Amino acid sequence: xxxxxxxxxxxxxxxxxxxxxxxxxxxxxxxxxxxxxxxxxxxxxxxxxxxxxxxxxxxxxxxxxxxxxxxxxxxxxxxxxxxxxxxxxxxxxxxxxxxxxxxxxxxxxxxxxxxxxxxxxxxxxxxxxxxxxxxxxxxxxxxxxxxxxxxxxxxxxxxxxxxxxxxxxxxxxxxxxxxxxxxxxxxxxxxxxxxxxxxxxxxxxxxxxxxxxxxxxxxxxxxxxxxxxxxxxxxxxxxxxxxxxxxxxxxxxxxxxxxxxxxxxxxxxxxxxxxxxxxxxxxxxxxxxxxxxxxxxxxxxxxxxxxxxxxxxxxxxxxxxxxxxxxxxxxxxxxxxxxxxxxxxxxxxxxxxxxxxxxxxxxxxxxxxxxxxxxxxxxxxxxxxxxxxxxxxxxxxxxxxxxxxxxxxxxxxxxxxxxxxxxxxxxxxxxxxxxxxxxxxxxxxxxxxxxxxxxxxxxxxxxxxxxxxxxxxxxxxxxxxxxxxxxxxxxxxxxxxxxxxxxxxxxxxxxxxxxxxxxxxxxxxxxxxxxxxxxxxxxxxxxxxxxxxxxxxxxxxxxxxxxxxxxxxxxxxxxxxxxxxxxxxxxxxxxxxxxxxxxxxxxxxxxxxxxxxxxxxxxxxxxxxxxxxxxxxxxxxxxxxxxxxxxxxxxxxxxxxxxxxxxxxxxxxxxxxxxxxxxxxxxxxxxxxxxxxxxxxxxxxxxxxxxxxxxxxxxxxxxxxxxxxxxxxxxxxxxxxxxxxxxxxxxxxxxxxxxxxxxxxxxxxxxxxxxxxxxxxxxxxxxxxxxxxxxxxxxxxxxxxxxxxxxxxxxxxxxxxxxxxxxxxxxxxxxxxxxxxxxxxxxxxxxxxxxxxxxxxxxxxxxxxxxxxxxxxxxxxxxxxxxxxxxxxxxxxxxxxxxx
Numbered sequence: 001x002x003x004x005x006x007x008x009x010x011x012x013x014x015x016x017x018x019x020x021x022x023x024x025x026x027x028x029x030x031x032x033x034x035x036x037x038x039x040x041x042x043x044x045x046x047x048x049x050x051x052x053x054x055x056x057x058x059x060x061x062x063x064x065x066x067x068x069x070x071x072x073x074x075x076x077x078x079x080x081x082x083x084x085x086x087x088x089x090x091x092x093x094x095x096x097x098x099x100x101x102x103x104x105x106x107x108x109x110x111x112x113x114x115x116x117x118x119x120x121x122x123x124x125x126x127x128x129x130x131x132x133x134x135x136x137x138x139x140x141x142x143x144x145x146x147x148x149x150x151x152x153x154x155x156x157x158x159x160x161x162x163x164x165x166x167x168x169x170x171x172x173x174x175x176x177x178x179x180x181x182x183x184x185x186x187x188x189x190x191x192x193x194x195x196x197x198x199x200x201x202x203x204x205x206x207x208x209x210x211x212x213x214x215x216x217x218x219x220x221x222x223x224x225x226x227x228x229x230x231x232x233x234x235x236x237x238x239x240x241x242x243x244x245x246x247x248x249x250x251x252x253x254x255x256x257x258x259x260x261x262x263x264x265x266x267x268x269x270x271x272x273x274x275x276x277x278x279x280x281x282x283x284x285x286x287x288x289x290x291x292x293x294x295x296x297x298x299x300x301x302x303x304x305x306x307x308x309x310x311x312x313x314x315x316x317x318x319x320x321x322x323x324x325x326x327x328x329x330x331x332x333x334x335x336x337x338x339x340x341x342x343x344x345x346x347x348x349x350x351x352x353x354x355x356x357x358x359x360x361x362x363x364x365x366x367x368x369x370x371x372x373x374x375x376x377x378x379x380x381x382x383x384x385x386x387x388x389x390x391x392x393x394x395x396x397x398x399x400x401x402x403x404x405x406x407x408x409x410x411x412x413x414x415x416x417x418x419x420x421x422x423x424x425x426x427x428x429x430x431x432x433x434x435x436x437x438x439x440x441x442x443x444x445x446x447x448x449x450x451x452x453x454x455x456x457x458x459x460x461x462x463x464x465x466x467x468x469x470x471x472x473x474x475x476x477x478x479x480x481x482x483x484x485x486x487x488x489x490x491x492x493x494x495x496x497x498x499x500x501x502x503x504x505x506x507x508x509x510x511x512x513x514x515x516x517x518x519x520x521x522x523x524x525x526x527x528x529x530x531x532x533x534x535x536x537x538x539x540x541x542x543x544x545x546x547x548x549x550x551x552x553x554x555x556x557x558x559x560x561x562x563x564x565x566x567x568x569x570x571x572x573x574x575x576x577x578x579x580x581x582x583x584x585x586x587x588x589x590x591x592x593x594x595x596x597x598x599x600x601x602x603x604x605x606x607x608x609x610x611x612x613x614x615x616x617x618x619x620x621x622x623x624x625x626x627x628x629x630x631x632x633x634x635x636x637x638x639x640x641x642x643x644x645x646x647x648x649x650x651x652x653x654x655x656x657x658x659x660x661x662x663x664x665x666x667x668x669x670x671x672x673x674x675x676x677x678x679x680x681x682x683x684x685x686x687x688x689x690x691x692x693x694x695x696x697x698x699x700x701x702x703x704x705x706x707x708x709x710x711x712x713x714x715x716x717x718x719x720x721x722x723x724x725x726x727x728x729x730x731x732x733x734x735x736x737x738x739x740x741x742x743x744x745x746x747x748x749x750x751x752x753x754x755x756x757x758x759x760x761x762x763x764x765x766x767x768x769x770x771x772x773x774x775x776x777x778x779x780x781x782x783x784x785x786x787x788x789x790x791x792x793x794x795x796x797x798x799x800x801x802x803x804x805x806x807x808x809x810x811x812x813x814x815x816x817x818x819x820x821x822x823x824x825x826x827x828x829x830x831x832x833x834x835x836x837x838x839x840x841x842x843x844x845x846x847x848x849x850x851x852x853x854x855x856x857x858x859x860x861x862x863x864x865x866x867x868x869x870x871x872x873x874x875x876x877x878x879x880x881x882x883x884x885x886x887x888x889x890x891x892x893x894x895x896x897x898x899x900x
Contacts, residue, residue, distance in 0.1 A: 013326025015451020061467025101328025138302025165291020316551030
């Protein structure tokens with residue numbers, strides 16, 4: 001039996017440990033690593049489904065140059081040659097790298113080294129700019145360095161946990177479970193979020209503040225702490241500076257709870273409760289994420305939070321501190337090596353001449369970038385204006401994730417040279433590349449990652465790379481050598497790169513920088529292979545790591561003192577008006593990840609949220625004429641998207657929420673970032689993804705359809721379509737304005753012309769505008785299409801299940817074409833618990849029979865909610881509805897199983 005391999009999860013910044021046991025034909029059994037300090041063996045729904053994402057479907061297996069597959073020698077030569085010509089003609093700043101928190105630290109290190117130290121430009125930025133840049137900037141302003149002071153144990157030891165701008169129950173589920181299962185018995189939880197989410201379900205207090213008013217709330221808290229005499233005057237005097245200016249700004253903008261309540265749209269008594277709880281509770285941790293960071297004033301919001309912790313000396317000690325929740329698995333590692341355009345490696349500053357000299361001498365490089373490079377949004381603007389003529393994009397899909405995505409696409413379409421390193425053949429970004437370089441995927445990569453609590457973990461390969469796929473560090477080094485930089489990139493493997501990275505962190509450090517892992521600089525290859533998780537810093541002579549920082553009152557500013565930042569709250573740059581009267585907020589769903597290239601491979605993950613959706617308050621839905629379950633257009637000044645409406649009072653009046661996952665690969669008009677404004681924070685450069693003025697209007701198609709096909713359909717002739725994975729087939733939800741003249745011809749075209757003789761069944765009721773078609777091969781169902789003028793209510797679960805059968809009987813064919821399952825068939829409804837595949841109707845049946853009347857009892861009977869726990873709020877909602885009225889419906893997050 002193959003031994004399990006200890007590795008790290010490729011999803012969020014919690015950084016869970018995974019035990020992967022390789023199986024036959026590229027498969028692997030996935031389990032949590034019980035010995036990893038981040039998760040102690042627990043995994044969320046996405047982590048548990050990782051084994052379903054390892055197939056080679058849509059893998060990029062060969063290098064491609066100008067649309068033709070080729071060998072590595074040719075592809076590397078073309079890459080280096082085209083970059084060299086542009087550098088010679090237009091200078092180093094004419095090229096750029098756009099990298100990713102999906103890269104390993106070793107990949108990140110060599111890419112940053114090549115660009116900043118050898119090409120000589122700082123035009124390397126990362127998709128972490130879209131999620132963590134405001135935290136980085138806030139840390140640097142307050143602490144002098146990008147430092148997360150605490151660790152996960154602090155969350156469990158706190159008496160008050162404040163969660164600001166984070167649906168942690170869905171986005172950081174294992175960490176959320178640690179909050180409520182260990183510390184939750186005694187800790188109060190406050191959630192600050194305009195939306196009611198799965199995270200607010202476990203809160204003692206929910207503050208649904210108006211979008212963009214976080215800085216006012218925390219300024220009000222600072223003023224309250226001072227007024228109540230709850231600040232630590234001795235600590236402030238000894239270890240900080242600029243307190244008076246920060247306090248004056250706070251008292252001016254938010255003098256009391258009444259003013260804060262008016263500005264933030266909250267109840268005064270709720271604001272007062274929050275202020276009092278914070279004032280009276282020393283062991284307080286404030287967790288914050290994208291709701292704070294993704295703002296045109298995100299850096300100020302971060303510093304407003306930090307100000308409150310500095311004022312009370314609640315930092316760097318057990319059970320207290322500000323805590324930034326990272327979005328990606330290695331966003332922190334990228335920050336360590338200088339992956340942002342505004343940094344040098346090892347937390348050194350690009351604007352500091354001594355730091356530049358130090359890095360250049362260590363690298364023995366011919367040059368060093370002498371100014372900050374272009375941040376993500378600015379980088380694509382520079383491509384548009386031809387200031388940047390070549391871009392190398394690694395392990396990310398910016399044409400889906402960037403704001404104003406249509407403009408980014410136009411810029412990339414006009415670029416002289418677009419190089420994409422990725423493991424996926426088809427993405428919105430890869431489709432426009434001149435050169436495609438096949439990169440190793442998660443299970444094939446070897447290196448390190450760093451999670452939100454500064455914990456460095458080994459990611460170990462447990463599968464061989466397929467085809468010609470290569471590690472990202474290898475690809476970068478091979479290009480560097482062909483650019484003439486052989487000596488700087490002559491690594492034998494990732495261990496050698498890590499040793500150099502560790503050595504640079506300690507080079508001429510002398511305690512001047514917190515980031516120091518030079519204690520690991522002499523690791524042998526075997527020691528690197530067996531490296532156990534540990535938190536930086538790891539100074540010389542150490543191998544155990546450091547749990548907390550800044551608790552001694554020593555900071556990394558020029559004065560050695562922490563800096564209070566005077567925060568003057570300001571509204572977003574774009575405000576709602578008569579034409580666009582709503583505020584659009586974007587984010588993630590529970591079971592999907594980024595642009596779906598990984599999570600959409602899993603049928604159980606896809607089932608929870610099968611289509612793009614827009615959450616809207618009932619008042620706004622009524623005013624806009626949008627019905628629950630209907631399609632709607634979300635329109636802004638920048639673009640539009642189509643999504644399924646979910647009318648819910650979980651949404652604040654005046655606000656919309658749309659997930660950011662769906663790209664043109666998975667939905668015809670689901671790309672919401674095409675509608676998101678490109679305004680950025682002036683300090684961090686992070687985009688304003690949480691607030692774009694918008695309107696919503698009904699989309700009233702004249703026909704709707706659902707299709708299932710064993711093979712992916714090549715093209716859908718419709719105004720709206722979305723595709724998702726089912727167990728043995730693909731499912732398509734389709735709608736259109738103009739109906740085809742001949743439905744059978746349409747069906748034959750859409751379902752694909754068969755390569756061998758097949759049976760064809762058709763039912764057409766022209767008067768009722770109902771049409772059903774099915775195609776069979778050797779008795780097996782190959783594809784089917786159901787069309788109706790209104791919603792197609794045929795059971796999706798039943799149709800998908802027919803594809804698992806080796807052949808259909810005559811009776812089953814009749815049932816299929818009639819659209820009605822036989823008496824022995826049941827539809828389980830939409831997916832609720834992805835971990836164990838428990839659907840809505842199963843939960844309803846268990847509750848209705850009296851076997852289970854609480855979320856805990858549902859867990860005992862069906863196992864639902866007993867793994868990652870992220871479905872427990874949905875289960876609770878279902879049970880509450882059942883107990884409060886005569887009818888029960890599946891929760892909105894699980895809809896889509898019967899019809900849409």
